[in-house]
Amino acid sequence: DTSLAKQKTDIKTEPSTDGFGNNNANDGRVLSASPGSGSSTGSNKQTAAVTPEDQQTLLAVLQFLKKNKLIESVEILRREAGLPENSLDPKATESAGAGSGGAAAVAEDQPDVRVVLSAYSQQGDPTLYEVYYSDLKKFIETVLDCHRAELSQVFYPLFVHMYLELVYNNHESEAKAFFEKFSGDQECYYEEDLRVLSGLTKKEHMRGNETLLDFRTSKFVLRISRDSYQLLKRHLQERQNNQIWNIIQEHLYIDIFDGMPRSKSQIDAMSGSLAGEAKREANKTKVYYGLLKEPEIELPLDDEDEEAENEEGKPKKKKPKKDSMGSKSKKQDPNAPSQNRIPLPELKDSDKLDKIMYMKEATKRIRLGSDNLPSVCFYTFLNAYQGLTAVDFTDDSSLIAGGFADSTVRVWSVTPKKLRKVKSAADLNLIDKESDDVLERIMDEKTASESKIMYGHSGPVYGISFSPDRNYLLSSSEDGTVRLWSLLTFTCLVAYKGHNYPVWDTQFSPYGYYFVSGGHDRVARLWATDHYQPLRIFSGHLADITCTRFHPNSNYVATGSSDRTIRVWDVLSGNCVRIFTGHKGPIHSLAFSPNGKFLASGATDGRVLLWDIGHGLMMGELKGHTDTIYSLRFSRDGEILASGSMDNTVRLWDVMKAFDDLETDDFTAATGHIHLQDNSQELLLGTYTTKSTPVIHLHFTRRNLLLAAGAFNP
Amino acid sequence: AAREVKMSAPKTIPKDAQVMIQILKDMGITEYEPRVINQMLEFTYRYVTTIIEDAKTYASHANKSNVDADDIRLAIQCRMDQSFTSPPPRDFLLEVARQKNQTPLPLIKPYTGPRLPPDRYCLTAPNYRLKSIQKKVSSSANRISVPRLSVGAVTSRPTTPTLGTPSVQSVTTKVGTPVSLTGQRFTVQIPPPSQTTTTKPTTPSTPAVSNVLINPSLIGSKNILITTNMVSQNSGGESLKRKHEDDDDYDAL
Numbered sequence: 027d028t029s030l031a032k033q034k035t036d037i038k039t040e041p042s043t044d045g046f047g048n049n050n051a052n053d054g055r056v057l058s059a060s061p062g063s064g065s066s067t068g069s070n071k072q073t074a075a076v077t078p079e080d081q082q083t084l085l086a087v088l089q090f091l092k093k094n095k096l097i098e099s100v101e102i103l104r105r106e107a108g109l110p111e112n113s114l115d116p117k118a119t120e121s122a123g124a125g126s127g128g129a130a131a132v133a134e135d136q137p138d139v140r141v142v143l144s145a146y147s148q149q150g151d152p153t154l155y156e157v158y159y160s161d162l163k164k165f166i167e168t169v170l171d172c173h174r175a176e177l178s179q180v181f182y183p184l185f186v187h188m189y190l191e192l193v194y195n196n197h198e199s200e201a202k203a204f205f206e207k208f209s210g211d212q213e214c215y216y217e218e219d220l221r222v223l224s225g226l227t228k229k230e231h232m233r234g235n236e237t238l239l240d241f242r243t244s245k246f247v248l249r250i251s252r253d254s255y256q257l258l259k260r261h262l263q264e265r266q267n268n269q270i271w272n273i274i275q276e277h278l279y280i281d282i283f284d285g286m287p288r289s290k291s292q293i294d295a296m297s298g299s300l301a302g303e304a305k306r307e308a309n310k311t312k313v314y315y316g317l318l319k320e321p322e323i324e325l326p327l328d329d330e331d332e333e334a335e336n337e338e339g340k341p342k343k344k345k346p347k348k349d350s351m352g353s354k355s356k357k358q359d360p361n362a363p364s365q366n367r368i369p370l371p372e373l374k375d376s377d378k379l380d381k382i383m384y385m386k387e388a389t390k391r392i393r394l395g396s397d398n399l400p401s402v403c404f405y406t407f408l409n410a411y412q413g414l415t416a417v418d419f420t421d422d423s424s425l426i427a428g429g430f431a432d433s434t435v436r437v438w439s440v441t442p443k444k445l446r447k448v449k450s451a452a453d454l455n456l457i458d459k460e461s462d463d464v465l466e467r468i469m470d471e472k473t474a475s476e477s478k479i480m481y482g483h484s485g486p487v488y489g490i491s492f493s494p495d496r497n498y499l500l501s502s503s504e505d506g507t508v509r510l511w512s513l514l515t516f517t518c519l520v521a522y523k524g525h526n527y528p529v530w531d532t533q534f535s536p537y538g539y540y541f542v543s544g545g546h547d548r549v550a551r552l553w554a555t556d557h558y559q560p561l562r563i564f565s566g567h568l569a570d571i572t573c574t575r576f577h578p579n580s581n582y583v584a585t586g587s588s589d590r591t592i593r594v595w596d597v598l599s600g601n602c603v604r605i606f607t608g609h610k611g612p613i614h615s616l617a618f619s620p621n622g623k624f625l626a627s628g629a630t631d632g633r634v635l636l637w638d639i640g641h642g643l644m645m646g647e648l649k650g651h652t653d654t655i656y657s658l659r660f661s662r663d664g665e666i667l668a669s670g671s672m673d674n675t676v677r678l679w680d681v682m683k684a685f686d687d688l689e690t691d692d693f694t695a696a697t698g699h700i701h702l703q704d705n706s707q708e709l710l711l712g713t714y715t716t717k718s719t720p721v722i723h724l725h726f727t728r729r730n731l732l733l734a735a736g737a738f739n740p
Numbered sequence: 741a742a743r744e745v746k747m748s749a750p751k752t753i754p755k756d757a758q759v760m761i762q763i764l765k766d767m768g769i770t771e772y773e774p775r776v777i778n779q780m781l782e783f784t785y786r787y788v789t790t791i792i793e794d795a796k797t798y799a800s801h802a803n804k805s806n807v808d809a810d811d812i813r814l815a816i817q818c819r820m821d822q823s824f825t826s827p828p829p830r831d832f833l834l835e836v837a838r839q840k841n842q843t844p845l846p847l848i849k850p851y852t853g854p855r856l857p858p859d860r861y862c863l864t865a866p867n868y869r870l871k872s873i874q875k876k877v878s879s880s881a882n883r884i885s886v887p888r889l890s891v892g893a894v895t896s897r898p899t900t901p902t903l904g905t906p907s908v909q910s911v912t913t914k915v916g917t918p919v920s921l922t923g924q925r926f927t928v929q930i931p932p933p934s935q936t937t938t939t940k941p942t943t944p945s946t947p948a949v950s951n952v953l954i955n956p957s958l959i960g961s962k963n964i965l966i967t968t969n970m971v972s973q974n975s976g977g978e979s980l981k982r983k984h985e986d987d988d989d990y991d992a993l
Binding site for chain 1: 766767768820824825826827828829830831833834836837840841843845846847848850854855856857858861862863864
């Protein structure tokens with residue numbers, strides 16, 4: 027018995043207290059807790075014979091001892107605790123949750139030990155929490171200026187975790203007092219979170235709130251320079267009571283970097299998300315952001331001839347087409363994914379015709395720029411009674427679809443050509459299938475109308491997306507389903523059930539066949555139209571996914587979430603390849619640039635942020651809007667970014683300039699911290715106000731005319 | 741008699757509504773439509789009533805005379821699992837995602853027309869069924885099964901089939917049986933063809949006719965299957981009996 031105790035004390039002093047991401051210090055606590063494991067330890071556990079919780083603790087201790095090759099102790103402990111021989115795999119624990127998705131290289135069984143321990147939750151003396159916190163505050167205030175900004179980052183996560191611990195351990199009055207005293211000190215952009223916290227005073231409240239549970243079990247990431255970190259560590263270890271140090275080790279992940287400490291503005295630019303910032307490793311994966319090669323399409327010569335006759339000479343017409351279509355270099359773009367990285371549907375004849383139309387339109391496209399702004403045409407939905415919840419245009423701008431709060435989906439024709447349904451099967455038998463205009467003949471003239479209404483959903487329709495070939499329409503709704511509608515018969519074909527909670531957004535892939543949906547259940551799913559179950563599940567966000575967008579090469583999906591981060595996922599593997607933090611509110615709109623290199627995002631904080639996908643860094647910040655930005659769109663050649671917002675305006679930004687300015691910067695700096703200029707005013711090209719109509723959708727036609735849509739809101 | 745005219749007091753809001761307003765203020769919501777208060781009140785009343793009723797059931801089940809805190813707690817717990825579910829926890833999702841993402845993306849077959857899941861999972865199937873009945877000998881030789889009446893279309897004229905089926909036997913109501921159209925599984929007997937009816941435009945050759953008349957526009961909450969199953973047996977005058985249609989004639993909807 028004594029030998030065991032001695033060995034345990036030996037071990038306690040061994041592990042250095044260097045670890046912040048690893049577990050040595052924690053294991054020190056394991057040992058100190060275990061002698062008491064036979065009797066009641068944590069606040070709420072019973073002291074019966076070996077209860078399941080105690081069993082798990084013992085197993086965790088066993089694991090640790092085995093790992094450190096303390097064979098004798100293992101034997102003694104096993105004998106004493108009366109554990110059977112092969113009882114080494116602790117069962118999964120309860121809601122304390124397995125390791126966080128963001129934790130970097132942690133050994134397989136380490137999380138079990140820590141998980142078990144978090145079930146007991148560190149118990150400092152609750153009344154002293156205030157003392158610890160004020161102590162830390164005083165220390166940080168006395169630190170050098172350059173370090174103070176960085177160390178102040180610790181306040182918010184520490185505050186939240188200490189408060190949650192008090193609530194979790196049922197110290198309601200202390201929790202309230204703690205909250206009142208220190209909530210005012212936190213950064214202003216955490217105001218929303220603090221308000222949610224203020225309503226959470228009992229342990230039962232926590233149970234239903236998935237986001238907070240995730241927050242508790244995942245690690246809040248902070249990026250601090252080595253010098254600042256040393257300062258903090260030294261201070262905290264000098265103290266007798268390491269309560270704060272314990273919390274930091276358990277709940278925070280400190281990503282140390284060597285270099286200059288960051289300034290307050292730099293930190294403010296990147297912080298704001300629910301899980302802190304992104305670890306550097308999270309953004310290191312190679313992303314193939316290039317575009318896929320366009321297939322070579324033979325232009326039918328007779329079409330060419332006809333058109334050429336009307337305009338200039340024949341040879342002149344052919345040349346420009348070939349240039350734009352044929353790949354400029356025969357070599358593979360090193361940043362582009364290979365053609366068959368993910369399976370894509372082959373081009374049908376109708377698709378080839380579409381492509382030819384596309385290229386013809388492209389030649390007539392207006393080149394936009396800071397001196398040549400696009401004209402804006404606004405489509406206003408009247409009498410929608412605040413029920414318009416989603417809008418989409420087809421790529422050739424011929425159809426517009428609206429999703430409504432009364433669960434209907436309506437499609438209108440923008441061109442004078444009316445919408446027709448396909449004839450019934452009996453009638454189809456009668457037509458001449460060999461005729462040239464068979465595609466016209468299959469349509470039933472009697473059903474021609476300006477708009478069609480489609481019923482099927484049982485809740486407001488929040489996301490809507492046309493397929494690139496204009497045959498299908500997708501809609502996602504609060505009833506948890508995503509429905510595929512046919513635009514030939516205007517009926518519902520499939521209801522994809524997977525999310526059991528509201529689906530906030532859905533989008534077809536640029537090549538059709540695949541689509542992505544994201545909703546309240548915090549995951550995004552990738553589907554194919556011919557599979558009734560999703561192909562990929564993108565899980566990792568801490569809160570609802572509000573916006574999902576495909577990359578132009580269809581190999582990546584970006585999701586924006588209420589946890590104020592944007593994640594980019596790889597379709598092939600399902601892994602998260604990029605995490606972008608910096609927004610201070612839920613993200614409601616995303617847009618990829620046409621060249622695939624950049625991503626623009628808009629959120630409720632009224633800012634548009636620009637991200638470089640290849641390097642994983644923030645490139646620009648566009649301030650100007652005063653309310654949530656619900657729509658973002660790059661022009662066809664990527665020179666202008668249009669943003670539409672709840673403040674009833676459409677703003678145009680010169681992103682060409684923003685990207686040019688920063689391309690020359692050195693991105694290979696280890697820290698990757700850029701100093702962003704505050705040049706939003708220069709980049710703003712124009713502000714166009716509507717008459718009390720929030721702008722929920724923007725679309726550039728193939729000729730670079732900007733279309734906008736919204737519902738009149740008097 | 742003097743009528744007391746009650747003047748309404750200057751707008752005082754009931755206490756419960758004041759509580760709701762305070763909640764909205766505490767949560768930082770400054771702009772809201774006035775009906776939000778009513779909505780919140782209604783939800784609260786409905787929820788509390790449901791919980792208390794459930795708790796009363798549990799208390800009586802446990803043979804307790806009074807409802808106590810345990811019953812309430814149990815009631816809340818059960819309701820929580822039923823209607824106020826929350827999305828699955830993160831570790832579960834990560835595990836599911838890991839498994840799902842391991843399978844490679846399926847290859848796409850070329851030239852397949854519209855790419856839709858197997859028909860079972862689509863909504864493209866017709867939601868009605870045409871049933872054609874051949875010479876079906878009914879189990880009891882004395883019975884004649886009869887065409888059921890379509891709602892509102894009791895006629896003695898031959899009605900044109902709405903679905904292109906060849907011929908229709910119409911039902912005559914000369915039989916005199918009460919034809920109530922409320923029950924949709926109601927059958928009416930008609931006398932066998934060997935008897936007196938003259939209005940039937942029966943094709944003489946085939947007494948057993950397979951025809952179906954379904955008028956989709958008349959379909960209400962259930963589908964009405966109308967079958968004409970003319971099995972003529974038994975020349976002797978039979979008392980009209982109600983017959984229960986075979987179960988497989990029913991559309992299970």
